[in-house]
Amino acid sequence: MEPLLEIRNVAKSFGNVVSLHDISTTVHAGQVTCVLGDNGAGKSTLIKILSGVHQPDHGQLLIDGNPVTLGTPRAALDAGIATVYQDLAMVPLMAIWRNFFLGSEPTKGWGPFRRFDRKLAKEVTRQELLDMGIDIRDPDQPVGTLSGGERQSVAIARAVHFGARLLILDEPTSALGVKQAGVVLRYIVQARDRGLGVIFITHNPHHAYPVGDRFLLLNRGRSLGDFAKSEIPLAELTRLMAGGAELEQLAHELERGGGAEKVGREMREESQTFN
Amino acid sequence: MEPLLEIRNVAKSFGNVVSLHDISTTVHAGQVTCVLGDNGAGKSTLIKILSGVHQPDHGQLLIDGNPVTLGTPRAALDAGIATVYQDLAMVPLMAIWRNFFLGSEPTKGWGPFRRFDRKLAKEVTRQELLDMGIDIRDPDQPVGTLSGGERQSVAIARAVHFGARLLILDEPTSALGVKQAGVVLRYIVQARDRGLGVIFITHNPHHAYPVGDRFLLLNRGRSLGDFAKSEIPLAELTRLMAGGAELEQLAHELERGGGAEKVGREMREESQTFN
Amino acid sequence: MAGTVTGVVKTDERVVRVGLLRRLLVKPELGSLVGALVVFLFFASLSDVFRSPRGIANWLDPASTLGIMAVAIALLMIGGHFDLSAGVQTGTAAITTGLLTTYYGLNTWVALLTSLALVLTVGFLNGYLVVRTGLPSFIITLGTFLMLQGLNLGVTKIVTDTVQVNNFDQVAGYSVLHAVMASTITIGGTGFQIAILWWIVVTIGGSYLLLRTRFGNWIFAVGGDETASTNVGVPVMRTTVTLFMITSAAAWFIGNTQIVRLTSIQAQAGFGQELIYIVAAVIGGCLLTGGFGSAVGASLGALIFGMTSQGIVYAGWDADWFKFFLGAMLLLAVLANQFVRRFAESRR
Amino acid sequence: MAGTVTGVVKTDERVVRVGLLRRLLVKPELGSLVGALVVFLFFASLSDVFRSPRGIANWLDPASTLGIMAVAIALLMIGGHFDLSAGVQTGTAAITTGLLTTYYGLNTWVALLTSLALVLTVGFLNGYLVVRTGLPSFIITLGTFLMLQGLNLGVTKIVTDTVQVNNFDQVAGYSVLHAVMASTITIGGTGFQIAILWWIVVTIGGSYLLLRTRFGNWIFAVGGDETASTNVGVPVMRTTVTLFMITSAAAWFIGNTQIVRLTSIQAQAGFGQELIYIVAAVIGGCLLTGGFGSAVGASLGALIFGMTSQGIVYAGWDADWFKFFLGAMLLLAVLANQFVRRFAESRR
Amino acid sequence: VNKPDNNTQGGGAGKYGYKIAVVTHGASGDAFWSIVKAGAEKAGSDLGLNLTYASDGDPQKQAQLIDAAVNQKVDGLVVSMANPGALKASVQKAVAAGIPVITINSGGSDSKAFGALSHVGQDESVAGNAVGTTLKAAGVKNAICVIHEAGNVGLEQRCAAAKTALGGTMTNLQVDNNNLPAAQATIKAKLQTDPSIDGVVTLGGQVAVVASNAIGEAASTAKLATFDLNADVAKAVQSGKILFAVDQQPYLQGYLGVQMLALYKSNLNVLGGGQTVLTGPTLVTKDNAAQIEKLAAAGTR
Numbered sequence A, B: 001m002e003p004l005l006e007i008r009n010v011a012k013s014f015g016n017v018v019s020l021h022d023i024s025t026t027v028h029a030g031q032v033t034c035v036l037g038d039n040g041a042g043k044s045t046l047i048k049i050l051s052g053v054h055q056p057d058h059g060q061l062l063i064d065g066n067p068v069t070l071g072t073p074r075a076a077l078d079a080g081i082a083t084v085y086q087d088l089a090m091v092p093l094m095a096i097w098r099n100f101f102l103g104s105e106p107t108k109g110w111g112p113f114r115r116f117d118r119k120l121a122k123e124v125t126r127q128e129l130l131d132m133g134i135d136i137r138d139p140d141q142p143v144g145t146l147s148g149g150e151r152q153s154v155a156i157a158r159a160v161h162f163g164a165r166l167l168i169l170d171e172p173t174s175a176l177g178v179k180q181a182g183v184v185l186r187y188i189v190q191a192r193d194r195g196l197g198v199i200f201i202t203h204n205p206h207h208a209y210p211v212g213d214r215f216l217l218l219n220r221g222r223s224l225g226d227f228a229k230s231e232i233p234l235a236e237l238t239r240l241m242a243g244g245a246e247l248e249q250l251a252h253e254l255e256r257g258g259g260a261e262k263v264g265r266e267m268r269e270e271s272q273t274f275n
Numbered sequence C, D: 001m002a003g004t005v006t007g008v009v010k011t012d013e014r015v016v017r018v019g020l021l022r023r024l025l026v027k028p029e030l031g032s033l034v035g036a037l038v039v040f041l042f043f044a045s046l047s048d049v050f051r052s053p054r055g056i057a058n059w060l061d062p063a064s065t066l067g068i069m070a071v072a073i074a075l076l077m078i079g080g081h082f083d084l085s086a087g088v089q090t091g092t093a094a095i096t097t098g099l100l101t102t103y104y105g106l107n108t109w110v111a112l113l114t115s116l117a118l119v120l121t122v123g124f125l126n127g128y129l130v131v132r133t134g135l136p137s138f139i140i141t142l143g144t145f146l147m148l149q150g151l152n153l154g155v156t157k158i159v160t161d162t163v164q165v166n167n168f169d170q171v172a173g174y175s176v177l178h179a180v181m182a183s184t185i186t187i188g189g190t191g192f193q194i195a196i197l198w199w200i201v202v203t204i205g206g207s208y209l210l211l212r213t214r215f216g217n218w219i220f221a222v223g224g225d226e227t228a229s230t231n232v233g234v235p236v237m238r239t240t241v242t243l244f245m246i247t248s249a250a251a252w253f254i255g256n257t258q259i260v261r262l263t264s265i266q267a268q269a270g271f272g273q274e275l276i277y278i279v280a281a282v283i284g285g286c287l288l289t290g291g292f293g294s295a296v297g298a299s300l301g302a303l304i305f306g307m308t309s310q311g312i313v314y315a316g317w318d319a320d321w322f323k324f325f326l327g328a329m330l331l332l333a334v335l336a337n338q339f340v341r342r343f344a345e346s347r348r
Numbered sequence E: 001v002n003k004p005d006n007n008t009q010g011g012g013a014g015k016y017g018y019k020i021a022v023v024t025h026g027a028s029g030d031a032f033w034s035i036v037k038a039g040a041e042k043a044g045s046d047l048g049l050n051l052t053y054a055s056d057g058d059p060q061k062q063a064q065l066i067d068a069a070v071n072q073k074v075d076g077l078v079v080s081m082a083n084p085g086a087l088k089a090s091v092q093k094a095v096a097a098g099i100p101v102i103t104i105n106s107g108g109s110d111s112k113a114f115g116a117l118s119h120v121g122q123d124e125s126v127a128g129n130a131v132g133t134t135l136k137a138a139g140v141k142n143a144i145c146v147i148h149e150a151g152n153v154g155l156e157q158r159c160a161a162a163k164t165a166l167g168g169t170m171t172n173l174q175v176d177n178n179n180l181p182a183a184q185a186t187i188k189a190k191l192q193t194d195p196s197i198d199g200v201v202t203l204g205g206q207v208a209v210v211a212s213n214a215i216g217e218a219a220s221t222a223k224l225a226t227f228d229l230n231a232d233v234a235k236a237v238q239s240g241k242i243l244f245a246v247d248q249q250p251y252l253q254g255y256l257g258v259q260m261l262a263l264y265k266s267n268l269n270v271l272g273g274g275q276t277v278l279t280g281p282t283l284v285t286k287d288n289a290a291q292i293e294k295l296a297a298a299g300t301r
């Protein structure tokens, strides 16, 4: 089957910082590709290239096998790619419902009387957030006064609502409580089942493994490998992500230091399931 | 033993939003108090009260048994309380080393010739970050160009460096990779072993349980309970945090829906260790 | 434990009930409404002419011209930008119309369209440069401000040998123009400038645009966070350029109103007014940093300014101290405004 | 896999080597340095007097006065604020000194101290109000700007019955003042104003303050992110107020230099200069939004402005178009500046 | 639209060819000073001179402009001295450099002392005196003086002199020259509050026109007099809306200043033997307004 999105040998530098070097992977419709890697590995840079925020220095993007240039976020959106940015892309002073529909406002009326359909917008916002388990008190509340996790939920609800073909989520669960994180995972699965391609960035192998079909591992801007789920068991994924040996050593060190033995032991015990 | 910090019946509202209602807990020197709770539960509000950013509407803070008013962040810092804010409190345009020492700049020279000891500052910054496993390329790089996790690491390194008696960390591990998260946990343990009190906010019971001595659970601004480690096993803590029943139900739902059975099953299997 | 995942929680114990009054208090225009009332009562108590119909007609007149510009500038400021060239553009528009008709004998309507095209081009360039270079609009429009000032003077002097354009009442169609732009409407024996009517229309139109259209949503977004707006697909360039062009169109209207009313225009007309437009918008609750404000507020700001500047004369205060009173009024107005807003927010 | 947790990684493969030239390119002042060179070469090619020693002495003179203020304003702008009252404060300082000595016969030094205390109070109030109310400094200082303008005029008229203060050369100690503030230093047969020396001192002092002291660190922090600064314990109020007072002190120096040089001062002295100070700082690479800029850059901006304003005269261009040229120069300068910066950053 | 560009070019073929600089304190765009400039430029082209005109209202900057002219080694310098003390050093530097200086418009009393050859025109107070006297004769007792640029020395001098000559009450009113409709409303407000005002003095042609509108709208009977001319003022004088306008003949100040330098340079002539050469004031009334209107429209009166 033709992949929905193919990334071929993409590279990107900022001035003298090489953020990405020769990265390739594919995303199929109805599948989830997880991008994993340490801090600063270049994950956000990669998805910003896919969502039209940055242009790659080298390499190609192909949608349905055709090379495309995503020059602006609008172009990406029009190509059916919706993104939840790590830094969220919300306007703090604006009401929740205005943020939700920002850039894709529903209108009613005709010609010069075409206007923002506020009622619809408020209703949809409320409903989509309720579906995520977020009961906003007042859709007119400025986004800037929401808690970090609430804001995250609004951004995800928005992307899910507008994501037509490809949904990209950059660490959507990191600021979330357990309950909300579960809801997000369910959304990813739902989107996948609706036939969307999903790119999911996370540090948590326990979040990634159940939902992912492919795993792209980045380290310091380079690819450590691009695996199908069948090629890599959870334990190996965890080990690759966690830098297994290092973690072992860390636990070991803790054990030697003063009163930290117990923690060290606990951590070592956990090191298999450690997030 | 006299607790280092005692929080008595603290409450805080923003306009018509009640963020915190009647919260009490204690932090002892050489112990770690974890604050756990859903998104919007009021965790950040609580620590902002402790670090002098917000003033409580009701209730009292006691340090070493003496009631104190922390009117400004400076007052809190002077009382030996250092905080890693969830929104980090960094100035994006400024160099890393300038941010690191911001507000507590080392000086040399005398009188009108007293000046910022830049060499010392750069050296300490580099060393402290190296100790965290972050090898910054150029301490003169503006903080705004660091990745989310790198920025988080800088903030933590700073608080650890300046935290004299009480160290507060608001979701310090959420943006971090596995390796860095491990390092942060080790820092918490080290600080505790040095006799500092630590308040640690997280969504991850696997991060909280190994290092915590007390657990304060918040839900929608109210306390669900304030437990010593001996009073609550990890499983119970996970259940309380995860809203156990709900997660069960979620996994159940996923199982019924279209192609999501497998995930549902995996998630249910994980639900004990689920983060 | 929290409610179920998908359950609809009808009431939320964390939300304190909010009365209508308190909800009103958080509107950006409330502070300026209170300010306007205070200023009115203050001068009305000092001078009975001030509160008489002809007094009111008198201070509504400068307020209306200022108000139309202030609404346009408010939209621009909500969109995150300044336009220091707005004042001088009124002069550019009027001088162009005047020279083309009285010196080059061009048809009046063609001349009006030409001057409109000219200032719209200036607005376009302002917006385009601001977005493309990423430089602050303050500095870009300061550049066009200086350039237009030089152009207005240089061209007027070359063509007319003087520093003003005269005899506009002799152009064809003047009576129509006068009726539309500069006639007075008599209500209860007092003549009110028709510009007051246009002011009301512009205020309503500006509010509608801001609050009820998608373009309005983009204005708030672009001013509130440009990066976020770009990332969600708001056409930042188009929005910003349009805002600058709206300002230019308003300047065109005001400039031409002036030449119609006075039948002449001077080379330095409008110079220095740009700060006053901004002051009116800010008194009306616009944030200088963008993303917050209202058209009604800007109009109220213009009203406060109009009442103050004329009220000082009605009160018979020494002219040398005019600026002092004006400054004190401005400070009082914004401080009161801020106080009301803070109070309202704490009560929210 | 990444290196070990605590291991020192000597080289980082992600960092491309950076040459000295490229490192220079990211300095905020580089763009303005290039701009200054271009402007110099341009006018030097048009007029040989411009590049002669006496020509240089001539355009360094306005540049020096402007430069001293521009450095102070640059510090303030890096701290995230404007001061629209800075220009008028120069007048206030000079008028106070002048009136106290020539009309009230106060000792010259006491009068100087009194006027210093007065403008410092103004600066304190500016800063205090800005921090306490959270209102933009633009609007607060616009208020004090208007008030001081009224005060300068009103007080001068009451005391002198005219709009200027004269005969300052007859006060005691005038010769000392003249030597310190307004004498010329002859180098190679050409007299250079001593203000140029002060300008250099102020530029070096400003740079030192910004880059080498903890107060300088606070300036960048407060302008870059006020909330973050508060949260890490930077005394935001003290820093901001001090910055406004530094601006006032500079205004005091410049105002008194002027009355010493001219032996008289007009009630409207300094009015309108505030924009030029800001322009110089911005040409010099200061961000209008705060948190970025340099003292050297501001001085270079002042130099560009001084060269342009005098260069137009040396080039013999028509004075009617002066503003036009000035605006075009400003736009070219900032565009070139921006271009260089972008280029530098892309090469970084 | 072809005006000879005599600013940058050398003069008419084979004529004097001297380099003359005119440096005044008039703001660019000011009607009065644009006529001075027109006069100076006409003299420049008539006599074939290389003429530059520069101006700045800030005395320090004006001094710097004079310094620049001296640096360029001009053959002669025309200076207006609203602020003689401030220009003293620069003017004396010019004289010391052997450059002949003529002062115009203001600063007549210091002209000699600074070493200038002669002075053309007179202080604003002479014109002000004429306005006050004429209004007094017309029976005005309670007048307002409309200042359109706050703190301008010349305008203040005009009002002060007019007030002294009038004898009755005269209060100053400030308006914004760059927003004339608002200026009109302000004048109207003043007339509405104090119906006893029977005279209005404006200090520039542009404000005079809006003042006459304001008088009409406020249904006031105040008599209007103005300094300076333009075509609209001349028209209004003819129709009786403006009682009279006082004209200092700024064109002459510019023209004569330059002409005298040329004569001095070529023939060492000094007009009036160094005595102040008066250029006015002349009154424009109903009788002579019709002829002057055209000249005013051409920017020479």
Ligand SMILES: Nc1ncnc2c1ncn2[C@@H]1O[C@H](COP(=O)(O)OP(=O)(O)OP(=O)(O)O)[C@@H](O)[C@H]1O
Pocket: A014, A017, A018, A019, A037, A038, A039, A040, A041, A042, A043, A044, A045, A046, A086, B145, B146, B147, B148, B149, B150, B175, B177
């Ligand atoms: N605009 C930029 N200018 C300069 N450097 C940048 C820029 N954006 C990213 N970088 C650098 O590129 C590298 C990769 O950053 P990126 O944000 O993609 O990492 P990440 O994998 O998303 O990390 P995290 O898990 O912490 O979010 C980092 O070292 C960062 O400093």
Ligand SMILES: Nc1ncnc2c1ncn2[C@@H]1O[C@H](COP(=O)(O)OP(=O)(O)OP(=O)(O)O)[C@@H](O)[C@H]1O
Pocket: A145, A146, A147, A148, A149, A150, A175, A177, B014, B015, B017, B018, B019, B037, B038, B039, B040, B041, B042, B043, B044, B045, B046, B086
């Ligand atoms: N300055 C403020 N103004 C108004 N409401 C606020 C403000 N700060 C916080 N809130 C509200 O208070 C509640 C608690 O917020 P808080 O940030 O403390 O939650 P949290 O527990 O830290 O959540 P998270 O895990 O998502 O970070 C939220 O509903 C939020 O909307």
Ligand SMILES: [Mg+2]
Pocket: A043, A044, A045, A086, A170, B147, B148
């Ligand atoms: Mg990232």
Ligand SMILES: [Mg+2]
Pocket: A147, A148, B043, B044, B045, B086, B170
């Ligand atoms: Mg939080």
